[in-house]
Amino acid sequence: MRIALFVTCVNDAAFPSAGIATVRLLERLGCQVDFPPAQTCCGQPQYNTGYRKATEPLVHRMAEAFDGYDHIVAPSGSCAAMVRDNYPRMGRRAAAEGRGEALNRAAEALVPRMYELTEFLVDVLGRTEVGAYFPHSVTYHPSCHGLRLLRLGDRPHRLLEAVEGLELRELPNAEECCGFGGTFAVKNADVSTAMGIDKVKSAVGTGAEVLCGADNSCLMHLGGILRRHDQPQRPLHLAEILAATREEPLDPYVPDPYVPAEPTRTPRADTRPDQPPRSSTA
Amino acid sequence: MSAPSETFLGFPAFPEAAHDAVRDRELRRTMRHATHTIRDKRARAVAELADWDELRTAGAQLKERTLRHLPHYLEQLEEAVTRAGGTVHWAADAAEANRIVAELVRETGEQEVVKVKSMATQEIGLNEALAAEDITAYETDLAELIVQLGRDRPSHILVPAIHRDRRQIQEIFRERMADWGRTAPENLTDDPVQLAEAARLHLREKFLNARVAVSGANFMIAETGTMVVVESEGNGRMCLTLPDTLITVAGIEKVVPTWRDLEVFLQTLPRSSTAERMNPYTSTWTGTTDGDGPRAFHLVLLDNGRTDTLADQVGRQALRCIRCSACLNVCPVYERTGGHAYGSVYPGPIGAVLTPQLHGIQSEVGASLPYASSLCGACYDVCPVAIDIPEVLVHLRERIAEQGGKGHRLEKAAVNAAGWVLNHPRALEVGERLASLTRRLQPKRLPGPGAAQWTRSRDLPELPARSFRAWWKENR
Ligand code: SF4
Numbered sequence: 207m208r209i210a211l212f213v214t215c216v217n218d219a220a221f222p223s224a225g226i227a228t229v230r231l232l233e234r235l236g237c238q239v240d241f242p243p244a245q246t247c248c249g250q251p252q253y254n255t256g257y258r259k260a261t262e263p264l265v266h267r268m269a270e271a272f273d274g275y276d277h278i279v280a281p282s283g284s285c286a287a288m289v290r291d292n293y294p295r296m297g298r299r300a301a302a303e304g305r306g307e308a309l310n311r312a313a314e315a316l317v318p319r320m321y322e323l324t325e326f327l328v329d330v331l332g333r334t335e336v337g338a339y340f341p342h343s344v345t346y347h348p349s350c351h352g353l354r355l356l357r358l359g360d361r362p363h364r365l366l367e368a369v370e371g372l373e374l375r376e377l378p379n380a381e382e383c384c385g386f387g388g389t390f391a392v393k394n395a396d397v398s399t400a401m402g403i404d405k406v407k408s409a410v411g412t413g414a415e416v417l418c419g420a421d422n423s424c425l426m427h428l429g430g431i432l433r434r435h436d437q438p439q440r441p442l443h444l445a446e447i448l449a450a451t452r453e454e455p456l457d458p459y460v461p462d463p464y465v466p467a468e469p470t471r472t473p474r475a476d477t478r479p480d481q482p483p484r485s486s487t488a
Numbered sequence: 489m490s491a492p493s494e495t496f497l498g499f500p501a502f503p504e505a506a507h508d509a510v511r512d513r514e515l516r517r518t519m520r521h522a523t524h525t526i527r528d529k530r531a532r533a534v535a536e537l538a539d540w541d542e543l544r545t546a547g548a549q550l551k552e553r554t555l556r557h558l559p560h561y562l563e564q565l566e567e568a569v570t571r572a573g574g575t576v577h578w579a580a581d582a583a584e585a586n587r588i589v590a591e592l593v594r595e596t597g598e599q600e601v602v603k604v605k606s607m608a609t610q611e612i613g614l615n616e617a618l619a620a621e622d623i624t625a626y627e628t629d630l631a632e633l634i635v636q637l638g639r640d641r642p643s644h645i646l647v648p649a650i651h652r653d654r655r656q657i658q659e660i661f662r663e664r665m666a667d668w669g670r671t672a673p674e675n676l677t678d679d680p681v682q683l684a685e686a687a688r689l690h691l692r693e694k695f696l697n698a699r700v701a702v703s704g705a706n707f708m709i710a711e712t713g714t715m716v717v718v719e720s721e722g723n724g725r726m727c728l729t730l731p732d733t734l735i736t737v738a739g740i741e742k743v744v745p746t747w748r749d750l751e752v753f754l755q756t757l758p759r760s761s762t763a764e765r766m767n768p769y770t771s772t773w774t775g776t777t778d779g780d781g782p783r784a785f786h787l788v789l790l791d792n793g794r795t796d797t798l799a800d801q802v803g804r805q806a807l808r809c810i811r812c813s814a815c816l817n818v819c820p821v822y823e824r825t826g827g828h829a830y831g832s833v834y835p836g837p838i839g840a841v842l843t844p845q846l847h848g849i850q851s852e853v854g855a856s857l858p859y860a861s862s863l864c865g866a867c868y869d870v871c872p873v874a875i876d877i878p879e880v881l882v883h884l885r886e887r888i889a890e891q892g893g894k895g896h897r898l899e900k901a902a903v904n905a906a907g908w909v910l911n912h913p914r915a916l917e918v919g920e921r922l923a924s925l926t927r928r929l930q931p932k933r934l935p936g937p938g939a940a941q942w943t944r945s946r947d948l949p950e951l952p953a954r955s956f957r958a959w960w961k962e963n964r
Contacts, residue, residue: 213956215910219920220949222956229964241960246910254863256885257903263911295879302801350864383820387862394503394860395941400510400824401862402946430946 209237210275212268212320214285214422215247221422227449228281228323231338234451235331239279244271250288255389258296262309265293269312278319279326281445283352283420286322291355293317322352323445324361324420334364339452341371345414346444347405347428349421350383362420362444369447375412379404386427402431410439416458420444499831501856509825516824518653523816523823529763530814530870536765537755546752548874551808554744555798561710561743562789568713572775574785579737581792586617588788589702589735593623596733598700604717604724605629606704607645607811608737608790610833611846614702625702626668626694628723630687637664643827643835645813646761651826654678661686669693691723701727701782705738706810707753708787711746714774715787718757718767728771734782739790741807753810756872760812793846802883806841808873815867815877821860830857837867841880849888858884920955927951 209232213225232239248268249261268289272278280286294317297310327333346366352358366374385391385401392398406428409417417432417439419425429441440458450456499505509515534540554561566576579585593601601618603609603625615625615636627636634649635642638660642648649657658678665672670690676682703724707716715736717724728734744750758767776785798804816822816836827835831853832843840861844854858881867877889896909915927950942948954962 215916218956219923220951222952222954222959225956226959229960241957241964243957243960244913246913246916249910252903252907254882254885255899255903256882256887256889257900258882258886260903260907263907267911350862350866354865354869381866383862383864383866385820385862387864390859390862392939392941394506394821395945396503396507396510397821397824397860398862399945400516401820404824426949427946430942430948433947434945 207237207277208275209239209277209279210272211239211241212245212248212272212278212280212285213241214280214282216423216426217281220426221443224281224422224443224445227443227445228279230454231336231445231449232279234449235327235333235336237331240275242271242275248285248288250285250292251388253288253292253296258299262296262300265296265309265312265316268293269315272316272319275319277321277326277330278316279321279323281323281420281443282422283322283349283356283358284423286320286325287351287355289313289320290317322356322358322420324352324358324365325356327365327448328361334361335368336365336448338369338448338450339371339455340369340447340450342416342458343373343375343412343414344416344418344442344447345375345377345409345412346380347377347384347409347417347419347424348380349419349424352420353381358420362418365444365448366418370452372447373414375414377412378408380408384424384428386424388423391427398427399431402427406431406435406437406439410437415440416447417441418444418447499828499853501852502825502829502831502860503856505829505831506825506860509829512826514653515651515826518651519823519826522647522650523818526763526817530760530817533759533763533765534870537759543752543756544872544874547756547810547872548808550744550749550752551741551810551873552805555741555804555807558740558743558798561745562740564710564745565708565713565743566789568711569775569785569787570713572713573777574713574775574787577786577788579788579790579792582612582790585612585737585788585790585792586614589614589737590618590621590623592733592735592786593618593700594621596700598623598733600624600626600698601700601702601735602626602628602694602698602727602731603632604701604703604719604727605632605648606702606737607833608704608739609702610642611739612737612790612792614737626691626698628691628694628727629719630684630721630723633687633691634660637661637668639664641828642833644816645811645834645836645838647813651828654680654683657683665690695723695726695730698727698731700733700735701731702735702737703728705736705742706757707750708738708743709745709747709750710743712774714747714772716750717769717771718754719769719771720762720764720767722769725769725771728773729781731782733784733786734773735786735788737788737790739792740794741809757810757812760810760814760870760872793848797845800845800883803841803845803880805875806838806845806877806880808875809838809842810873811838812872814870814872815875818866818870819861820864820866821862825860830860832857837861837877837881838875841875841877841884844884844888849884849891855888855891855893858882858888917955917957920957923951924954924958927953 217224249264253261293313297313300309384405385398425441577588631647631649644650655678661672705715706718758764822836830839834842840857863878
């Protein structure tokens, strides 16, 4: 079984620990993982902003980079969903526009082999217990694309529940979007932030030490809000929790990428669409 | 003469309107409560039906097939309506529709009409157009009445006054009812029962005096020429039966081929909109009947951008919409901004795909609406006719990007530059290394449009010491 890691561009450049954790986890479970260096980005940000044709070369790049592997595993629900949901759509559009079947073929070559991490663990490897150890309280935010496009269902919960020492706390209104939404986060920053603050309030309200997710782009947005409001809750990718063991434990309190180089300033009143989340720790 | 209010005149683009809306605490509280209540109820009502998915698919397919053969069904409808004693008028746009209705009312010699709640007449700005001809239109739906008395804009498809709480409604009734007819009772409180009773008394006078009514239609049945109106309050039933003349204005996409097709929609519409198993009133009428109901019936079939929408292979699915408003109630963006921020009578997710298609992407409002979504997909999930709203949003973004204009030229250059780097992994690697090396120098808040929008409310993560790519090279 030849397994390729599609680390995704966000993880590659900004959150390598999620990629490293995925490699360690899969290797611990007996998989041989490869990282084809020709991979870059699935093209989701460009596509969702309206640049479909500019995204097409990346579909071909993905197909070539991952050619020959049995399974492609991505520690990101939204990038896996981009490939599975939008690549075929792009292929159909290109064909309908009289531009041939090449894009369709590239999409078809990728779709059946593309897995989000929890799908791969539960459906392909048949594992919910992965030998992880993480003695902390955790709440899980199921990002929209994992929830509604991939229909990951309770896979992440089953994996987390099986982690030794982990206490899973229910996130209220879990199915609600966190407000990241790619370029939405900057094009409609006010609404995006208002949504993020509500999500962070729910998460902080659980009293959990860790806010876990399977999409680092959402966690970057939520983590940015947590930091801005000096909340100690730590955003953490699911792969990092599953990679942690008794032998190689993960301390959620060690400095993480969100620790600012300088102390955060209190935001000006007009930058806050709503109350900071600190009130909801009670 | 007031211009048709296709998009609210003078309204700012979505991000600016939303800026103020998300800071309005009272609005946020009202909207959160209202949307969550109906959202949860709908979920329970839908969960009761074991065959919901089949009904949803059937609804989508019925509408798709009808749209594909729209000219055929419209001609069949015209024939049937005429045969039953009605008159059919065709209106290419809002101005023509308004002209036709005003003329029809003038012919009756009346200066007042009562109205059943209708999105089509909102869309064309009929009340304003009639006012310009000295004809007063009285809204008889409770929420619509609140909007009219409050000289307000609707903010929801089904509950146009959803942004008002009962204290505000009490105030509006007390201060404004007298201007429009029967005064509000002396000691009116904000008790919902009292408020409804005040509205009932106020409206009863209107029904009993009205000689002309204007309605919309939820469905038009082609085989028999029958109009269908689905409602909860009974005001519609009054308007549709008491007056002498009935004028119905409906979008051409409201046609369904046969009575049987209602089987699907009369199950999915009430559960999706009010979370009821069945709506309290379903009125159907076919032309005119001697000694029973209106003696004259006119149907104004409205295009107003619909044929253009139909020509767009991806965008046309928006015409399946049965205006249930489930997508509004579940939308996290709509919940936080309310409906006014969308600058149009169609707010929320369906508004974001319908308004730019019906009225063009040239206006600032029209060009901003397709971006008013995080693409979370909740709207698609609940839509009873399976309109893939995120797909249409992205498609419209493509059309807007192609059109160019404000901000999009720079964006295109950035996308092309990124595209080059992403197609050259070696360049990407160098870029990542540079970013890591200089990470301590990078400020937490960045200048420039996009970056500043991020860092005004959120910290940026500190970049890692090395990229995953670099780690892999060293360790595997
Ligand atoms: S788009 Fe779908 S969910 Fe939204 S109002 Fe129309 S029918 Fe209802």
